Amino acid sequence: QKTYHIAVIAGDGIGKEIVPQAQAVLEKVTRGKADIRYEDFDLGAERYLRDGAVLPDEDLDRLKQQDAILLGAIGDPRIKAGILERGLLLKMRFELDQYVNLRPSKLYKGVVSPLADPGDIDFVVVREGTEGLYAGAGGSIRRGTPQEVATEVSINTAYGAERVIRYAFQLAMKRRRRLTLVHKKNVLTNAGDMWQRLVDQVGQEYPDVEREYLHIDASTIFMVTEPSRFDVIVTDNLFGDILTDEAGAVVGGVGYSASGCINASGTYPSMFEPIHGSAPDIAGKGIANPTAAILSAGMLLDHLGFEEEAASIERAVEDDIERSGSTQRSTEQIGRDILARL
Amino acid sequence: QKTYHIAVIAGDGIGKEIVPQAQAVLEKVTRGKADIRYEDFDLGAERYLRDGAVLPDEDLDRLKQQDAILLGAIGDPRIKAGILERGLLLKMRFELDQYVNLRPSKLYKGVVSPLADPGDIDFVVVREGTEGLYAGAGGSIRRGTPQEVATEVSINTAYGAERVIRYAFQLAMKRRRRLTLVHKKNVLTNAGDMWQRLVDQVGQEYPDVEREYLHIDASTIFMVTEPSRFDVIVTDNLFGDILTDEAGAVVGGVGYSASGCINASGTYPSMFEPIHGSAPDIAGKGIANPTAAILSAGMLLDHLGFEEEAASIERAVEDDIERSGSTQRSTEQIGRDILARL
Numbered sequence A, B: 001q002k003t004y005h006i007a008v009i010a011g012d013g014i015g016k017e018i019v020p021q022a023q024a025v026l027e028k029v030t031r032g033k034a035d036i037r038y039e040d041f042d043l044g045a046e047r048y049l050r051d052g053a054v055l056p057d058e059d060l061d062r063l064k065q066q067d068a069i070l071l072g073a074i075g076d077p078r079i080k081a082g083i084l085e086r087g088l089l090l091k092m093r094f095e096l097d098q099y100v101n102l103r104p105s106k107l108y109k110g111v112v113s114p115l116a117d118p119g120d121i122d123f124v125v126v127r128e129g130t131e132g133l134y135a136g137a138g139g140s141i142r143r144g145t146p147q148e149v150a151t152e153v154s155i156n157t158a159y160g161a162e163r164v165i166r167y168a169f170q171l172a173m174k175r176r177r178r179l180t181l182v183h184k185k186n187v188l189t190n191a192g193d194m195w196q197r198l199v200d201q202v203g204q205e206y207p208d209v210e211r212e213y214l215h216i217d218a219s220t221i222f223m224v225t226e227p228s229r230f231d232v233i234v235t236d237n238l239f240g241d242i243l244t245d246e247a248g249a250v251v252g253g254v255g256y257s258a259s260g261c262i263n264a265s266g267t268y269p270s271m272f273e274p275i276h277g278s279a280p281d282i283a284g285k286g287i288a289n290p291t292a293a294i295l296s297a298g299m300l301l302d303h304l305g306f307e308e309e310a311a312s313i314e315r316a317v318e319d320d321i322e323r324s325g326s327t328q329r330s331t332e333q334i335g336r337d338i339l340a341r342l
């Protein structure tokens, strides 16, 4: 039995409630197959309010020694927007070079989509994770005066785009062999042109994958009118953020949407997290849906090479949703129901 | 009878088919009340392919002398993305200082929304039109090599944001007094923080307007799950572009979505255009829906002070849609039907 070290960042709000359910599932499916050792990291709003630390170097160094990271949710209304997001969530994605932000969207049987006629929805967004407008470049002058100027700089490199594009093509080969590049190349001509050239170039190596291009604005339309057209979408950091939230809504709520922040070259651990936030409005009530966290644990296992176990989690979740659909259940009840199906 | 000079840029694809219908409606409602003089501008793909001109200074100077501009659609698959968009559409918005990009969304009775339970949808997006990522700042180095770096710079000023924010509050006062700022201030901390401060500051002058803030990603969720929550949305150039296309889909297709690129200080003419594109796939078939163009003509009249006439166009369109809904009709037939209801 091999030992795996998993960092657990339960984080804020409902993060603390859903992560134990995901851990219980992890435990069960790996019993007798792997020795999972958890290390809890005290990161998030409470730590910050207590001692002002967001992601100290010691924590980052310890994170780097893990095999993977399981994260619940980060965010607290008491803290100014950006501090935890930039200082913790994005810092991890950048420092751990998690360049593939993988976000599957699937409409499970039993889930009610807000669309009248959703069709078969099953696609994956491959979102770039370490560049673009998320680089944190930019600044402001004359802040607080009528002459204030604030900039945000989107930094894009061939190195950074090419590696996610390649990942996306490889993924498309294992799926329905259809790849959609989403960008806004008619306006963002520098970055958009580079992305398009790289997709065309890498695409030469994958002649079996059908390619299309859509502007981000047009994509938000298709996401509502014809989401079944998508198989693999590859896009930049910001467009991926926007499109995956819309996708989450279309498949019945971000409560079912897991994600992986993957360092596909393996130099640092990858991180797995639901795409939803800390939901302060329902935190502490025991009613948060742990499904996305459980699916994230499944993606984590898949990443560590436990494909069968990962698939069994996905199946258990599918069964659970099909059976119980939109019935109101507590966090713990959903966790127990999914465990029982494993 | 006052004379009004209207520049007409029918443009490309279906633009040429829908604009005459909008003109017929303009004619009818202003008969005996205004003397409308049209000046046709030969701008768009054909002009560019013929003589390489996109928006020459002479044309721009002549445009500046008009009272308003009616535009059909611009865009052609034969031309590299960005040339007409940046060189013509955006150049007009920037050179004519059309800083308010006004985009109403309404679910008309008789139109089938892709949402199962759309509710009453009636909101306006006030999109900033002359700054942000649309500024055209940025560039690339080592183009075409593995070391390529491409940047896009979002430039935001207090001057530019404050004037659209003020416009949005004034609009909210005439409507349901609810204003939503959409941004991504947890990541784009420089620009997002400035927008939030300005909304709070201008909001002091409008204590009756209820304010909320949403991240762009969360907004794309609400646009699908609860679009009726919105009244006036104020946002930057790119987020406005994305959100209004999604909104168009939610109200049954961008075929019903008009927009105004408004220079609210009156220094240059404002421009009115459907939010849809030139639709090369259906161009020349006589089946494009002219409704958005006709509604754009209504917004143009409203802008010139013909509020009653503008309202009558909106009513005629509403009646027409309620009666004929999703029946297949030709461009000309729809135009005739709307004319008949005036």
Ligand SMILES: CC(C)[C@H](C(=O)O)[C@@H](O)C(=O)O
Pocket: A085, A086, A089, A090, A241, A275, B186, B187, B217
């Ligand atoms: C919280 C925020 C920084 C983050 C993002 O924008 O990436 C979130 O929205 C997400 O999608 O994971």
Ligand SMILES: CC(C)[C@H](C(=O)O)[C@@H](O)C(=O)O
Pocket: A186, A187, A217, B085, B086, B089, B090, B241, B275
């Ligand atoms: C064609 C393009 C430049 C334009 C934009 O991005 O503003 C269009 O999408 C729009 O919304 O009017």
